[in-house]
Amino acid sequence: MTDNIFDMGDIDISWCPGCGDYSILKTLKDALVELDIKPEHLVMVSGIGQAAKMPQYLKCNYFNGLHGRSLPAAWAIKSTNPELVVIAESGDGCTYGEGGNHLIHTIRRNPNITNFVHNNMIYGLTKGQASPTSQMGMKTAVQVDGVILNPFNPLSFAIGLDASFVARTFAGDQKHMKGIMKKAITHKGYALVDILQPCVSFNKINTYKWFSDRVYYLESSHDPTNQLEALKRASETDKFPLGIFYIKEKPTFEENHDIYQKSKEPLYKRKRDLKKIKEKFL
């Protein structure tokens, strides 16, 4: 796939061979091309972790900030310049652990951004400790007697907060993933996509086979505007339904904010009138 405009060519990628991240990267690039998004209009925002290295491997603008802090940077970039396409992409540790508080309030803010979360149920970059989504009982170098915390359920959490778009897909199913990615990017408002993804190096429990045995598609009859039904489906934990769980159309942060009521111009294009300071204050 060398004709993809987001392709970086022959670069050194730091992911392990067989990592689900490769499939997510390829699918994202294809989705972006199909949506006719231009690299100079795209800003990829990430935190820290293996998933957070994603922006390095796409030809686009990026802001690779601090661990857990992709969302504050992402909504601020979008609201500073709404003409940009902003995608925040990080892992489960970064988004659901370190950045948990920002997740709550970004859902409340509802900026028009997309959030792809690689959920491999383990910390990869720090070599195999429990993540917020690790299953109970998983033994690691730190959780030597097994995880005793309940796993975080990002979908029921986001649906409960009335997030604008909540979906799940699986890195082992590129076709499904691409469809969900395109819908999430074009959705107006904050779109959370939890991407189930095996970690071939550190997670020996939640493997490709483990996920493949447990995933299935939400039926076409599923009504994504029904919050209670969405919650019910999101709370399934023995099997993992894939698809769009919940959609709530509502005004975005940028649409609601005063700053864009009189003018739609990005902040950098606006000029401050110093004479007005004299008139009003001096």
Next chain:
Amino acid sequence: MSSFSLENKKDISIVLCGAAGQGIKTVEQFLTQVLFEEGYNVAATKEYMSRVRGGTNSTEIRVSSTRVSAFVDRIDIFIPLNKTAIARQRRRISEDTIIIGEPEFIENELDIEKYKIIEIPWTKIAEEIGNRLYSNVIAAGVIAGLFNINKELGKDFLRKRFATKGEQVIQNNFNAFMKGIQIADEIIEEKGLKISLEKTKITNDSQMNKEIIYNGAEMIGLGAIAGGCNFICSYPMSPSTSVLIFLANHSDDFAILVEQAEDEIAAINASIGASYAGARAFVTTSGGGFALMGEGLSLSGIIEAPIVIHIAQRPGPATGLPTRTEQGDLELALYSGHGDFPRILFAPGTLEDAFYISQQAFNLADKFQTPVIILTDQFFMDLYYNFPNLDISNIKIENNVIETNKSYQRYKLTENGISPRGIPGYGKGLVRADSDEHDEDGFITEDLDLTRIQMVEKRFKKLEEIKKNVIAPELVGKEDFETLVIGWGSTYTAIKEAIEELQNKKIAFLHFKQLYPLHPKTTEYLEKAKNRIIIENNATSQFGKLIRLTTGIDIEHKILKFNGMPFSVEELVEKIRKIVEA
């Protein structure tokens, strides 16, 4: 009991003291405004407890024939508004203090034979007017009457203040105010309480008419507006919130994106994100909030995103004294953020400084693509006085954002370390910002021997550039001093007035508005002095330590205060005199 006359005073200090929620602020705003409009110089400071109702808070209003801007201990007229007021301010009340107030707030606290007391049952009088709430306006009327204020000025204020409350409320306030004036006339008549402060005749072109009156928070905020600030994301924290409120109130007029963050970590990261996308971004916080921003500060350092951070200091550690003042966060501001990267640190001493420094901070952040920190404190946030109107004719918003081309590199190595600043979406280039060490394109690198070294050096070349434009410390006094008093930030007004009062030509005062990098002339000034005194509103002389680190000079005399209150002019006069005379 001696005379009640205040005739020989050039400067009168009025202190109002009462519970939170009692409306002291209204009286303070009323008096400062009408006294200023009448032609007097005024300065107001306040101290308050960390509570929404109750407690004992006070406001000091100095009324003077000459410009005033510092806090004094002395109280010439004291207005107790609750039972605890006298006990709380007991140390400052002398036999010369005239106490005007409710009998029950006075009689249990003081030997009424020994003090100058004027008892007025305002609550009862207020109830006759319609509501005990009017007692504050009666008190304001009494003070206004003592200063022989044009009644129309008072009425204008009340009319504007209560415009939304309906005609009856306005009329009741007028009645309360006029009742106060009448009481003042009786006091003047019966007690001989005369005030003969010189005031300026206000005409259309008199100097006084061109003066303005604002507080520290407003001047920091207005400076930010004049610096082109168009994005502020912060989390409320006393005493910094007033800057956020000021910008929110003017966000519509000046197109400022204001957002209250979920926490300080979000605030700094959002502001840096906005800066990356081309905003002129600002955060306002206090020490505890800034502590949470440490990692973000470091992020701004490595990705070279311009950011201006205002820290209104309050005493720590931890929650400390939330509504009090201190200069205890200099070292935090100086050393916060892991790793080495350049920064700029300011601390305004006057309200004019606050405006120009805040304005300039945005240009410097933009030019050097580095964090700029402004340190103020509770005292400074709440301090206000009249001062000559600001000249903004030479002010420019310097914008260094360029339109990128295809070969754009965000971290291009240049002679002075400053890479042309592109932003995403403006031009054909791609803008890659990375918190990892990166190469000129912004890609993560582990090239330790070349790229890492080049990037660290690049960032520090900017510091060399910054050093070329440091604000020189201001010398108050003569160059041939023997004793040099050193201070920084908000202590300026009290130290300056103390030095003037000492009338010792051999004492000079060196005030620093820029703390980092330190001005190269610092050593020269310090070496010239036979005797050096540093004055700081903290426990360990944090600035003294920075001076020693930079110049090798250990300042022998320290006047330090860390009880949560600002320095008063009197205590500085006494302490400086003691050191000089020893």
